[in-house]
Amino acid sequence: MTKSNVNIHVLADETLGGIKREYIEVDRKAEVGERIIIVKADCQSEYRNGDMAFVSRFVKDDSRLGYYVESILANGQSIALYDREYRVLKPTDIVHIDGQRYEMADRKAKVGEKVITITKCDIYCKGEIGTVGYQSPPRYIYVRFETRAVAWRVPHEDYRVLVPLDKCEKTFENKNSGYKEIKNLIHNDLGITRQDIQEMISVAVSNEVQKLFESGKLDIIVGAKIDSLIEEGFRDGGRLLYGFKDRVSQTVSDEVGKRIAKVLNINVELKEERN
Incomplete structure (x- = not known):
């Protein structure tokens, strides 16, 4: 399971016959019937942070010119809370069976x-x-x-x-564990640093670029595309359009990059899955 800052609580859901269900904390005003958790208790003698309750009604508080929530604790005790003292426990679609x-x-x-x-x-x-x-x-x-x-x-x-869900999460965890094992092998056992890896990649890319130029394949790869850019650039008044140089440079860069990625078989799928 991916790490998250969301607080999750596994509680019995009476609307599902007591099946265990995951709830998340939401910072908003509660509605009647919702389950809440106390996070900033004003009155520690009557209730404490971490206590859970069900909202029974809203009551006008003339002394503070606001509303407070009347709730019922698990032991049946009735308490009054202001919005700043609690968070709503919102049910998710995840259950434990x-x-x-x-x-x-x-x-x-x-x-x-x-x-x-x-x-x-x-x-x-x-x-x-x-x-x-x-x-x-x-x-x-x-x-x-x-x-x-x-x-x-x-x-x-x-x-x-x-x-x-467990099967999907275990698959992700196994992939993530495999990545960590390889990373530890590279850094700890082989003593290869991040700078060493960057230098290896730089050397490999430089060699492939050199081969690309010497073989004449660069002209074949980007020649047609640059001809098309030139033709497009001279359409209006016989002058190249603004940004022509940058577009040619980007075209060459893109094509060279694709060629190098293909030759070196660069694979970024594992990195993307971890994000």
């Missing part, structure tokens, strides 16, 4: 995929987990729930597809 992380995707499920119900009916409750047995287009799928012996018909609006 049997020690694994899943993303709840809002799309039609495929046969064999795992789903979670998000509504309640006479047959199933919120937060029930099941596997898709077969489809009944266009509105339904048949799900075999873990707590039931037979498959039940479930409309698409009543479920979310559970997409496993």
Whole structure:
């Protein structure tokens, strides 16, 4: 998992039957019914930083000419908070089931995929987990729930597809770990510094540029493009357009760069994945 400055809390979500769900802290005014976390407690005797509560209502405070939030702590205690004292805990689409992380995707499920119900009916409750047995287009799928012996018909609006995340994250971690191992080998075991690597690249590029000029391939590569630029430049009044020199220079630079990258097989994919 990539590092982030976002504070994440894994809490039981009663709207999903108590399934563990990831919440993130959001710095905004809460709404009635939302879950909040105290981050700058004014009154340490009644509540502390880190305490969580549900917002029950908003109350006008005439003495301070503002509003405060009345909330209920886990122990049932009612407290009053100003906006500066808390952050909203916003639910994400990521849930924890049997020690694994899943993303709840809002799309039609495929046969064999795992789903979670998000509504309640006479047959199933919120937060029930099941596997898709077969489809009944266009509105339904048949799900075999873990707590039931037979498959039940479930409309698409009543479920979310559970997409496993751990496998994707482990793949990324393995790639990142491989990069770090190579980096440590280069710097620590072989004693090669960043300056040494830059000098190696500089020498390799210089050699390829020299070969390119000596072989005459540069004329072949950029000649046609420069002829086209010259023709374009003399169209208006027989004078070259402003910036012609820079455009020719950029064309040569681009083509030489492409040639060198191809010959040296320069690969930047791993670097891009780490960003």
